[in-house]
Amino acid sequence: MKYAEEFRDPIAARAALDAIARVCDQIGATAENPVRIMEICGGHTHAIFRYGLDKLTHPGIEFIHGPGCPVCVLPMSRVDECVQLAEQPNVIFTTFGDAMRVPGTRKSLLQAKADGADIRMVYSPLDALELARRNPGKEVIFFGLGFETTTPSTALSIQQAAREDLTNFTVFCNHITVPPPIKALLDDPFMKLDGFVGPGHVSMVIGTHPYDFIAEEYGKPIVVAGFEPLDLLQSVLMVLEQIRDGKAVVQNQYARVVPEHGNPVSIAAINDVYEQRPSFEWRGLGEIDHSGLRIREQYKAFDAEEKFGIGYATGTRSVQEPEGCECGAVMTGRMKPTQCPMFGKGCTPEMPLGALMVSSEGACAAYYQYGGARAVEPAE
Numbered sequence: 190m191k192y193a194e195e196f197r198d199p200i201a202a203r204a205a206l207d208a209i210a211r212v213c214d215q216i217g218a219t220a221e222n223p224v225r226i227m228e229i230c231g232g233h234t235h236a237i238f239r240y241g242l243d244k245l246t247h248p249g250i251e252f253i254h255g256p257g258c259p260v261c262v263l264p265m266s267r268v269d270e271c272v273q274l275a276e277q278p279n280v281i282f283t284t285f286g287d288a289m290r291v292p293g294t295r296k297s298l299l300q301a302k303a304d305g306a307d308i309r310m311v312y313s314p315l316d317a318l319e320l321a322r323r324n325p326g327k328e329v330i331f332f333g334l335g336f337e338t339t340t341p342s343t344a345l346s347i348q349q350a351a352r353e354d355l356t357n358f359t360v361f362c363n364h365i366t367v368p369p370p371i372k373a374l375l376d377d378p379f380m381k382l383d384g385f386v387g388p389g390h391v392s393m394v395i396g397t398h399p400y401d402f403i404a405e406e407y408g409k410p411i412v413v414a415g416f417e418p419l420d421l422l423q424s425v426l427m428v429l430e431q432i433r434d435g436k437a438v439v440q441n442q443y444a445r446v447v448p449e450h451g452n453p454v455s456i457a458a459i460n461d462v463y464e465q466r467p468s469f470e471w472r473g474l475g476e477i478d479h480s481g482l483r484i485r486e487q488y489k490a491f492d493a494e495e496k497f498g499i500g501y502a503t504g505t506r507s508v509q510e511p512e513g514c515e516c517g518a519v520m521t522g523r524m525k526p527t528q529c530p531m532f533g534k535g536c537t538p539e540m541p542l543g544a545l546m547v548s549s550e551g552a553c554a555a556y557y558q559y560g561g562a563r564a565v566e567p568a569e
Contacts, residue, residue, distance in 0.1 A: 195419070196415065196417030196418065196419040196420055197417055197418055197419065198419065201419055202245075202418055202419055202422060205419060205422035205423060205426055206245055206246065206247075206422060208426050209246055209247055209250070209422065209425060209426050209429060210247045212426065212429040212430055212433055213247040213249040213250065213429065214247075214249075215433055216429065216432055216433050217249075218247065218249025218250065218429075219248070219249045220248040220249060222249070223248070223249050223250055223251040224249060224250055224251070224383045224384070224428075224429065224432065225251045225253050225381055225382050225383050225522075226250060226251070226252060226253065226382075226383060226384050226385065226386060226425060226428055227252075227253040227254070227255045227374075227382050227384075227385050227386070227522060228252060228253075228254065228255060228257070228385075228386040228414075228421075229255040229256070229257040229367065229371065229385060229386065229387060229388050230255070230257040230258075230386075230387075230388035230389065230390070230391070230550075231254075231257050231258030231261065231548065231549075231550025231551060231552070231555075232257075232388075232389070232390065232416055232550055233257070233386055233388070233389075233414065233416065233421060234252075234254045234257075234258075234550070234552050234555050235549075235550060235554075235555045235558075235559070236416050236417070236418070236421055237252055237421060237555075238555045238556065238558070238559035238560065239555075239559050240418040240421075241559075242418065242421055242422065246422075246425065250425065250429075253382065253522035254519070254520070254522060254552040254555075255371075255374070255385075255520075255522065256370050256374075256471065256473070256474060256520050256521065257336070257367070257388055257391075257550070258520075258544075258545070258548050258550040258551050258552070259334055259335040259336050259339075259363075259365060259550075260287050260288055260291055260334065260544055260547065260548035260550070260551070261472065261516065261520060261544045261545045261548050261550070261551050261552075262365065262370070262471045262472045262473070262474070262520065262544075263288075263291065263334065263363060263472060263544060264470045264471065264472045264508065265292070265293050265294055265472070265508040265510070266470065266508045267363055267470075267500070268291050268292065268293035268297070268298070269293040269294055269295065269508065270361070270499050270500050271284070271288075271293070271298055271332055271361065272293055272295060272296060272297075272298060272301045272306075273499060274330055274361060274493060274497060274499060275298060275301050275302075275306040275307070275308050275330075276301060276304075276306050277328075277497070279326070279327055279328055280306075280307065280327065280328045280329075280330060281307045281308075281309060281320055281324060281327050281328070281329045281330070282298070282306065282307065282308045282309070282330050282332065283308075283309050283310075283311045283316065283317040283320065283329065283330065283331050283332065284298060284308065284309075284310060284311070284331075284332035284334070285310070285311070285312075285332070285334060286310045287547065287548050287549050287550075288332060288334055289302075289308075289310060290541060290547045291541075291544045291547050291548070292511075292541065292542065292543075292544075292547075294508055307327075311331070313342060313346075314331045314333070314342055314343050314346035314360070315342075315346055315349075317329055317330075317331035317346070317358065318346050318349060318350060318355065318358060321350070321355045321357050321358035322353075322355065324357070325357060326357075327357060328357050328359070329357055329358050329359070330359050330360070330361055330493050331343070331346070331358070331359070331360045331361070332361050332363070333360040333361060333362045333363055333364055334363045334364070335363075335364060335365075336364070336365060336366065336367055336388070336390075336391050337366060337367065337391045337394040337395050337455075337459070338390040338391050338393070338394060339364070340364045340394070340455075340459050340463070340482065341394060341452075341454075341455035341456075341458050341459055343360055343362075343364065343462075344458040344459050344461065344462035344463060345458050346360075347360060347462050347484065347488050347491045348458065348461070348462060350491055351488060351490075351491065356490060358491060359490075359491050359492060359493040359496050359497075360484065360491055360492065360493060361493040361494065361499075361500070362463075362482060362483055362484055362492065362493075362494065363481070364463065364481065364482040365469060365471070365480055365481050365482070366479075366480055366481070366482065367388060367391050367395075367399075368399050368400065368402070369477050369478065369479055369480035370471055370474055370477055370480060371385070371400075371403060372402065373474055373477050373480075374474075374521065374522075375403070375407045375409070377521075379523070380521070380522065382409065382522075383409070383428075383432060384409055384410040384411065384412075384428040384429075384431065384432060385400075385403060385409060385410070385411040385412070385428070386411075386412060386414045386421065386424050386425065386428065387400055387411045387412060387413035387414060387439075388413070389413060389414055389415050389416060389420075389443045389446065389447060392413045392441075392443065392447040392451070393446055393447050393448075393451070393452060394451055394452050394455045394456065394459075395451045395456070396447070396448060396449050396450045396451030397413055397439050397441050397447065397449055398439070398449070398450065400413075400439045401439055403437075403439070404437040404438050404439050405437075407437075408437045409437055410427075410428050410431035410432060410436065410437050410438065410440070411428075411439050411440070412424040412425075412427045412428050412431075412439075412440045412441075412442050413439070413440070413441045413442060413443050413447055414442050414443055415442065415443040415445075415446065420442060420443065423442050424442045427440050427442060459482075461485075462484060462485060462488055463482040463483065463484060463485060464482070464483060464485050465479045465481070465482060465483075466479070466480075466481040466482065466483045466501065467479070468480065468481070469481025469501075472510075472516060472517060472520065472544065473516055473517025473518065473519075473520040473521050474517070474520075474521065483501070510543070511542055511543070513529075513530055513531045513535060513542070514529070514531060514536070514542050514543045515528075515529040515530070515531070515543075516543035516544060516545050516553075519545055519552055519553065520545065520552070525556075526545070526552055526553040526555075526556040526557075527556060527560070529553070531543075532546075532553060532556070532557075533557065536553070537557070538554060538557060538558075
């Protein structure tokens, strides 16, 4: 299959669902004793709910929503530091749109903009570069945010700024990597996971081998998946078949897009510009070793943390979640969004309390947008 419409074929979907049901029966999966499969990527979470796959699949499957939404895992302290940077005089702060409404302890970037800060939504770090060229008397800061998917574009922009000597351009680097939080979840004795649906967009950059440890060290199957209904159904089936056959390997369902060894140009740019941080804080997971990236010494002129003395450059602080907000529990699979006491009440897309309701990839936003009657079930 080559085209998107083939991955939405209802006849093929029915066949995949029947195959999933057969394998679930073979391994004895039931609603009371389900196979727990974590979809790591927030885009997969939204696809599951958009197409109703959580209701169409065998009741012996439980989808666990993983920490694969970069906006959702950003700790409140980093949002506070974004606001602090944006409110400095002579600064133009640039960001992707889905980060504008993430609440900090004082305010969101959108509220800071309403209060007079010069905050601009951009579609690419190249837009921020162009602003720096046009405004030589201003400090232009780009909010570098995201997993390996968006990291190369920021790295290439820093390289271009270095070539042009655009010293009024800096990046507030919050780029993070997927494998370390998965290891942290697998090391958590309270987490019960039977397999993974691996991220498609991230894997376009890094390939499939960074997930080898999941199968080799923890004995859990993982299948890198695309984003159409049949992509996900095929991937779930592949995970189940591995469990039935007593196997644990990395498989690539999304081979039409994801190369085994990733994108060499992107990987080279990342390695040139960034190095691993000793640790980085994740919302709901705390500090995770070697899970974040920072800008290398040779590019420190373009590092907003170094230039403005903020964040890990001075010792960042951890901030408690708002009272009643259960983003951390939802993001680590300990709780469903509807079990949060604030879901649909004190926390809605119009007035979000937590990041999972803001982001286009957040689990709470998926439940609210696609859940229908499920979205207003009271918390127990």
